[in-house]
Amino acid sequence: MLFTVFLPVLLAILIPFISKYKEKIHTGWFVMIAPLAVFIYYVRFIGVNFEPTIGQYNWIPSLNINFDFYLDGLSLLFVLLISGIGTLVTLYSIFYLHTSERLDQFYVYLLIFMTAMLGVVLSDNLFVLYSFWELTSISSFLLIGYWNSRERSRYGAQKSMMITVFGGLSMLGGFILLYLITGTTSIQAILGMTDIILQSEYFYLILALILLGAFTKSAQFPFHIWLPDAMEAPTPVSAYLHSATMVKAGIFLVARFTPIFSADEWFFLLVSGIGIVTLIWASYMAVRQTDLKGILAFSTISQLGMIMAMLGFGTEVAIFAAVFHILNHATFKGSLFMIAGIVDHETGTRDIRKLGGLVTLMPISATLAFFGTFSMAGFPLPFLNGFYSKELFFEATLELDRFTSSAAQFLAAAIPYLAVFGSIFTFIYSMYLVFGTFTGKKNLDQLPKKPHEAPIGMLLSPIILILGVILIGLVPNLVNAPLLAHVAEAVYGAPIEMDIYFWHGLVPAFYMSLIVVGVGFVLFYFKKYWVAIYQYLPGKLSLHKVYDFLMDQSEKFSAKVTKSYMSGSLRHYMLYILGAIVLITFPILLMTDGININFSNTSEITTHEVIIGAVIAIAAIATIFTHNKIATILTLGVVGYGLALLFILYRAPDLALTQLVVETISMALFLLCFYHLPNLRKRTEGVFSRSINLVISIGFGALITIIGLSAHSTKLFDKISDYFVETSYSLGGGTNIVNVILVDMRGIDTLFEVVVLGLAALGIFGLIKLRSKKGAE
Template sequence: MIYAVFAPLIITLLIPLLSKWKERVHTGWFILPVPILIFIYFVQFVGENFTPHSESYSWIPSLNISIDFYLDGLSLLFVLLISGIGSLVVLYSIYYLHKSEQLKQFYIYLYIFMFSMLGVVLSDNVFVLYSFWEFTSLSSFLLIGYWHYRERSRYGALKSMLITVFGGLSLFGGLITLSVITETTSIQAMIEQKDLIVNHSLFPLILVFILLGAFTKSAQFPFHIWLPDAMEAPTPVSAYLHSATMVKAGIFLVARFSPILGGEPSFFIIVSLFGIVTLFWASFMAVRQTDLKGILAFSTVSQLGMIMAMLGFGTDVAIFAAVFHILNHATFKGSLFMIAGIVDHETGTRDVRKLGGLMTFMPMSATLALFGVFSMAGVPLPFFNGFYSKELFFESAIDLPGFSGAFVEFLQQAIPYIAVIGSIFTFVYSMYLFFSTFRGKYKEHELKTKPHEAPLGMLISPSILVLGVILIGLFPNMVNESFLAHAATAVFGDGFHAHEVKFWHGWESPALRMSLIVVGVGTILAITRKKWTSVYTVFPRRLSFNELYNYIVDSIEKGSTKITETYMTGSIRHYVSYILGSILIITGAILFITNGVTIEFDDLAPITIPEILVGLTMAIAAIASIFTNNRLSLIIIVGVVGYGLSVLFVIYRAPDLALTQLIVETVTVALFLLCFKHLPELKNLPSHPGVKSINFLISVGFGVLVTLIGISSHSSKLFSPISEYFIEESVPLGGGHNVVNVILVDMRGLDTLFEITVLGIAALAIYALIKLRHDKEAK
């Protein structure tokens, strides 16, 4: 499995090279085989006799963190969606994105995201899962802001990043708490300790933290506001991230932790309530949208709310309906996003007010949209897979778990009604989307170009997804026992019983009556839509979470600007005073509170005359620097202090430190001379007596503090010296007698590597600045 997970990341290393031939062959063709091969590899696990598979690779043993992959029915469902729809999205993008686009960046971002999602759904170690989780936020930020020269793209990317990363940090807190309680980092091991977790006093905190992470990622109310703005991304991104993968990461998280958190009244109340409210609110808001992708964005939020609510219900019917709708939603919503991209690509607009009558010009696209839209609306016909999972949703909304409590009972009674109302608006926006685009009057004067059917290559991907809609609709039990049942079992547990999916349950079925109400009332509202949509001018304009988000972000920016302006004065003296003063106050307070000052002179080496002479020279040079008005003289005087320190290292028999100090001091003096030679003469600026007093207190206090720390650290023997360990293990572990070299290269190898990395990054930044300056001068 590890090769399948890391394959997209590895291919990103080759994309810059492959993109050089994009004028001849579209870059997408080179990398298309990767998700196809991943899909083929995992599809072999589908079958009635499927059993979970696991792999483990050591990563950070000291922290009990290993790369553990666990493939069960739930992760298999998501892996096939990620790789399968990922293949179709790459194929679609080949025809959607022109060769003149920045294809290199696009496919690098896309494949990093694919790698991240595969890691999320396959990880069994909670901290590895979190690492992949944050990679999805980062890569989605880059994908949403792909057209970075557009202000709305940057706004949408930043919005998604802030909200999802906020949830990610919350999730991190929940995972840490879980690992501390259970003393394990394995999710499967945590499931075995469910009783310990749910009976722990921190269980409510864990529940809230994990659900916050899931709700923000899956755009649950009120965190849904980032998803509509994310529609500024290219349509292939929307079809991939915002219909089948990223937004379902939160769904996956709740499903994965349901065996631990589920079955509790608090879990039922929170997840069901937020899910059902999200279903209603987003479907209600979708009707007011005028952008095709805007309608689909709110539609996605609504459908995610429905799936989340079913996971909250927690019954076997609800869990099966949830995993079934995850599959169905990916097929019809992915195809609809692609059709919206086709309409935009061929007409130059996604504004439904400018569209109409496109069925005559785009019959194939209209036909594909018909199946996708009617399946999304849950129209009771056997060709539409969305109807089956919608029926199961209604069935599960009626048969809820029997928790006690006044609010729980009220919620149980309200859920079926909210489900019907939300589904009515789902039907309305579905009809609105299709008939406003493909039927009605053709508005030739509103379009820049005459519409025409999309190229065949662009129609392949949505056609395959629509074929899935039809096949699942005609043969709903085709993947039941071999696929969906395993996914539901992974969520519900061993007590899950497979359900046979039927189109007809008889006239007495409450779910059928609810569906007929949805179709009947929805049809009336869809026909009379223009007569009642004026309600949106009053509600919810005054209750906009977007305005709240903008207010919070603006307030933070203004507040941080004011705070920054108070200390960013441009004065180096101020900056040094802040740094030294903070260290003096904080460190001094801690030493005082903890009684950390210990002064003993019993075990000190005698002070010799050379040491005294060198020390006095350094002290005189340091004091002289205060009274010097010439920069060049000041640099030389400060250099005396540095070279004096090198002499002390020689006296103390540390030639390597002395050599390092000499090199650094020489380079520093030379650089200072080069820089300050071009500056005017140094002058003593008039200052208030209080400023001099503060300078005196900080300098003397800091010097005393450092002296006390040095003496106390020598006088306090709280632990055995670590030097003994290095001396003993230098040869066995590092194979070298030079202890310092072994420490730097072996013992602190990662630290040294990161230091080199920082220097490399700094060198690249300097090179970029120099090149930028030369380019500007050349112009």
């Protein structure tokens, strides 16, 4: 499993080289290899006799952080969506993105995102999951801001990053608490400790923190505001990230931890409450949008709210309906995003006010859109998969009788009515999307391009997805026992047996569907008479304005704080740094009994050491009162060379030699730059400033002395130097212990130090070249 997770990012390394030949063959053809290979590998796990699979690979075993992957029904469904939809999106992008685009960057970002999502859904380790989780935020930031020359693309990318990373950090806090309570980083082991977690005093804090991560990633109210702005990304990105993968990461997280949290009624109140509010608000707001992708963005938010609400119900029907709708939503929503991209590509606009009558000019696209939108609307036809899961959703809302608290009972009683209300607007925006685009009056004079049907290559991916809509609709049990049953079992924690069939009889859920269709058609037909309601609700109120206000105020506050201490004075900076160290460290040492000084194990102080120490101290103090540049440089040299003499007395020739070399080079550099050094002026600080300087100087010196003596006096374990003395020759093959430590024992550390020096040298070389070039101009 490890190779399949990292296959996309490994291929990403080759993309910059492959893309050089993009004029001859589109880079997407090579990129499609990765998701297609992953899909073929995992599709073989589908089957009635499927058993969970575990893969364990060491990473940081000392911290219990390893690449532990767990493939059960839930992760299998998501892996198939990530790789299957990923393959179709890549195929679609081949015909959508011209070779003049920066294809190398686009596909590198896309492949990194694939790896991140595969890691999220397969990880069994809390902190590995978090690492991949944040990688999805970073890679989606790059994809959303792909057209970075556009201000709206940069804004949308930043907004998605700020909100989802905030949620990710909250989730990390919940994971840390889970680890502290259970003592394990394995998610499967944690799921087996439900009683311990439920009895913990931190349970509700853990619940809130993890749900924050899920809600922000899956665009739940009020964190949904990032998703509409993310529509500035290229359509293949929208079809992939915002319908089938990234936005469902939060759904996955809630589903994964449902066996733990669903036992508490607060899980129902938070998850189902937020989910149903998201369903209603987003479906209501979708009707007022004029951009095709804007409509689809809010429709995605509403559908995610419905899935989230079902997970909160916690019943067998609800869990099964939720996982079924995850699959159905990926098929019809992915195809609709692609159709929206086709319309934009072939007409030059996504403004639905300028569109209309395209059914005769783009008949294939229109047909696909009709199937997709009617499936999304939950229209009762046996060949539309969306109706089945919508019907199960209605059925699940009528079976919420397991709660005891008054708040939970009140919400449970209200949910069926709220579900119907939100679904009515779902029906309206679905009809608005398809009829507003493909029927009615043609407005060819308002279109930037003369519309025509898209090439077959661009149509192939949505055709495959719509065929999935129809196939699942006609034969729903084809995916039931081999896949959905295993997914539902992984979420519910016990086997769920349920048949899927179109006709349930004249049951309440069917009447709810009829109400949605009937009222929805009427409201859609008379939309122009009531659409003015949006002037009052939400009117001028907007969560986007709240976000912009908070970001603006935080920037102003940060700038104000920064300007207060960024004075350009190095002396002030040292004052702040050393003062903070003294003020923070001293109290902590006192409160924790960290001061432990014992002179019984210290060597005697010799006359030579006293004399050299006194000379160093006098020279250091003299620099304060010296106003001549040459004298100051020489006085500093006395301090450095005096320290080298102490190293010699302490029988550390390597350190002494290093100090002599460094001090000599420093002196030479000072003298080399002597002409450019500023003139030393007499200090004009008042008594108070000088007193502060004196206190901090003495305090910092005393602090370092106390820490050094305490560290020497405290023997909590054997000295590590004994290990180096014993093993330097046998392991490193050298008699010079210091050299063996640097080259063998700490070889990687030394290597990276050399890399840092190399990067610094390259930076200096670049600055010199730029200065030379500027001078030549």
